[in-house]
Amino acid sequence: MFKILTLNKISKTGLANLPESKYEIMSECANPDAIILRSFDMHAMELPETLLAVGRAGAGVNNIPVDKCSGKGVVVFNTPGANANAVKELAICGLLLSSRKVYDGIAWCQGLNGTQGVAKAVEAGKGEFVGPEIMGKKLGIIGLGAIGILTARAAHALGMEVLGHSRSKKPADGAFKQVDSLDEIYAECDYISLHVAASAETKGMINAAAIGKMKNGVRIINMARAELVNNPDIKAAIDGGKVACYVTDFPVDDVLGTKGIITIPHLGASTPESEENCACMAAVEIKDYLETGSIVNSVNYPEVKLGGISGKRIAVLHKVTDGLIEKLDGLVKAKPVASSAKGEYGYTVYDTPDAGAADSLKAVDGVLAVRVI
Numbered sequence: 001m002f003k004i005l006t007l008n009k010i011s012k013t014g015l016a017n018l019p020e021s022k023y024e025i026m027s028e029c030a031n032p033d034a035i036i037l038r039s040f041d042m043h044a045m046e047l048p049e050t051l052l053a054v055g056r057a058g059a060g061v062n063n064i065p066v067d068k069c070s071g072k073g074v075v076v077f078n079t080p081g082a083n084a085n086a087v088k089e090l091a092i093c094g095l096l097l098s099s100r101k102v103y104d105g106i107a108w109c110q111g112l113n114g115t116q117g118v119a120k121a122v123e124a125g126k127g128e129f130v131g132p133e134i135m136g137k138k139l140g141i142i143g144l145g146a147i148g149i150l151t152a153r154a155a156h157a158l159g160m161e162v163l164g165h166s167r168s169k170k171p172a173d174g175a176f177k178q179v180d181s182l183d184e185i186y187a188e189c190d191y192i193s194l195h196v197a198a199s200a201e202t203k204g205m206i207n208a209a210a211i212g213k214m215k216n217g218v219r220i221i222n223m224a225r226a227e228l229v230n231n232p233d234i235k236a237a238i239d240g241g242k243v244a245c246y247v248t249d250f251p252v253d254d255v256l257g258t259k260g261i262i263t264i265p266h267l268g269a270s271t272p273e274s275e276e277n278c279a280c281m282a283a284v285e286i287k288d289y290l291e292t293g294s295i296v297n298s299v300n301y302p303e304v305k306l307g308g309i310s311g312k313r314i315a316v317l318h319k320v321t322d323g324l325i326e327k328l329d330g331l332v333k334a335k336p337v338a339s340s341a342k343g344e345y346g347y348t349v350y351d352t353p354d355a356g357a358a359d360s361l362k363a364v365d366g367v368l369a370v371r372v373i
Helices: 066-071 084-100 102-110 118-129 146-157 182-188 208-212 231-239 272-292 324-332 358-362
Strands: 002-006 023-026 034-037 053-056 075-077 138-142 161-165 191-194 218-222 243-248 261-263 312-319 338-342 345-352 367-372
Touching (some): 034 272, 084 102, 084 146, 084 218, 084 261, 084 272, 102 118, 138 146, 161 182, 208 231, 231 243, 312 358, 324 358, 358 367
Parallel strands (some): 002 023, 034 053, 053 075, 138 191, 218 243, 243 261
Antiparallel strands (some): 312 345, 312 367
8 A cells, every 4th residue: 555645735636546445645644655745845844764756746846855855766756738728828818917907907996996986987097007919019938848838829829929949949830930049039029928947047037137138118927937037137127117017926025016017826727627637647657656667757767668567676766877787787687677867867677576686786886766566
């Protein structure tokens, strides 16, 4: 019986992929085999010695101590694309909110409550909330993953000209033109939508220097990660008129109440459809790994797809070092059915009638964890 710890409320439809005959799902457990979570911050959490895998029901894993998990042979999964439509829809919403001053207009209307002649006041005051249409304007998409591409296609369908930037070359798509330089996005686009992961490379990428290259009156939409935007710089750019509006799904103290900044309470993936899709994908990833050793959509270990098990299966999580595989082969007295690496971490799997070598494998320098399935 596998023990699954949930650190957030997880969709029952998703958890139904883990049958009660094999899995015990708990909100409190000292010795879980796996953890499934959404936004819970694991960084201050002591990792249980029994932990084999962590499944993030979402794409970002900045709330998970990935390096610590990697060093202990704990596989971290995410669910890329499962919430893409939900985030795309909110990005399009943000695009429209940034342009038409709907947010400010609604707040103003609410302030008319209890006054006489509301209809006349609305007609007299609505001119303060004029904003441009998005049709025919240029949108820059930074990050052409699942969400970025869907956003590009939706914006194109609304009549926008879309430029996209990605670190990797994407297949031709009639919805957008892929450009090689962020400077081209900055120089040409009336709107910029961010869809990249938070990393050392992308942290604070929207800063004074980048904003200085943008068109006057640019509108920026951030449904990706708070860390991508330097808040003091964006506030200064709004105050100076360089940026017309900034829409963010990540409210923090220093942007709240700032005119020209629209804050949304992290609603990107907050739809029942998205939560169900993410939970289903995370549960299936965890199930496949625990039952067969297959790894799909891991952020720290290589993808290895495995079939059923006829005898015993020994799965070895290890550092990538010269001669290590040969040592493992010698102890198991067999060749691996799969062996792959991702960065400095490797995964090697043996199918064997005898799992007696497992304890010996644990003693090999560079081996982080050994499982017998």
